[in-house]
Amino acid sequence: MQIETRLADGRLVALHRGVYLVGAVPSEHAYAQAALFACGDGAVLSHRSAAAIWRLWPYPATAHPWVTIHPGRHIRRPRIVIRRASLESRDTRMRDRLRVTSPPRTVFDCACLFEDQYELEAFVADAAFRRLARDVNEVIHGKEVDFLWRDHSFCVELDGGTGTRAALHSIGIG
Numbered sequence: 001m002q003i004e005t006r007l008a009d010g011r012l013v014a015l016h017r018g019v020y021l022v023g024a025v026p027s028e029h030a031y032a033q034a035a036l037f038a039c040g041d042g043a044v045l046s047h048r049s050a051a052a053i054w055r056l057w058p059y060p061a062t063a064h065p066w067v068t069i070h071p072g073r074h075i076r077r078p079r080i081v082i083r084r085a086s087l088e089s090r091d092t093r094m095r096d097r098l099r100v101t102s103p104p105r106t107v108f109d110c111a112c113l114f115e116d117q118y119e120l121e122a123f124v125a126d127a128a129f130r131r132l133a134r135d136v137n138e139v140i141h142g143k144e145v146d147f148l149w150r151d152h153s154f155c156v157e158l159d160g161g162t163g164t165r166a167a168l169h170s171i172g173i174g
Contacts, residue, residue: 016077028061029053029096035065035080036099044068044092044099046083047113050106053095056127057110068101068109083109103132108149111156124156 003020006012013021016038021030032053036043044050047066051057064081071084091105101109107127114120124147138148138155145155 016079026061029098031061032065032098035067035077038077038080039067039069039075039082040073042070042073044087044101046085046101046106047081047109050101051110051123053098053100054103054106054127054132055130056103056106056123056132103127104135104147104149107147107156108152108154111154120156 003012007014007020010024011022013024015021015031015034019034019037021034032045032049035049036045044067045053045065046068048057048059048063049066052059052061064079066081066083068083068085068087069075071086073084075082087101087105091102093100093102100106107124110123111120114123128147135148137144137146138150139145140148140150140155145157147156149155
């Protein structure tokens with residue numbers, strides 16, 4: 001009864017089932033935090049939402065939050081973009097009191113969202129410039145790549161050295 005009364009008089013605003021905003025003015029990360037509450041234990045802000053938290057990609061605070069949950073969980077929440085992945089402890093961080101994917105994992109997750117390789121390169125370069133991505137200048141099979149995610153057989157080459165694509169294909173990465 002108390003919740004219905006507070007919803008009716010505007011002291012509470014329903015954001016998700018069982019998750020409410022207290023008052024009419026949300027904090028900077030209110031919608032992101034509400035999405036984490038709505039998705040339950042182990043939920044992590046990811047993709048565009050994580051990129052916004054790390055200040056790598058502008059994404060409106062009121063846009064649908066992106067959340068990654070364990071692949072074995074089957075939940076659906078309106079107004080939340082849910083992705084499923086197994087995340088290692090190194091893939092998550094706390095930032096602004098929010099559980100969020102680490103910068104390298106965020107770059108990895110966002111890589112498929114870019115339509116243009118130059119936008120992706122700029123995104124990765126910005127993360128590197130701000131020292132957010134740490135797995136840089138790794139050597140694999142005698143070839144140096146700018147960013148490497150060994151577990152996912154994924155790398156990004158920014159400066160495009162001569163023959164890099166062929167070299168990456170030859171080592172099974174490209």
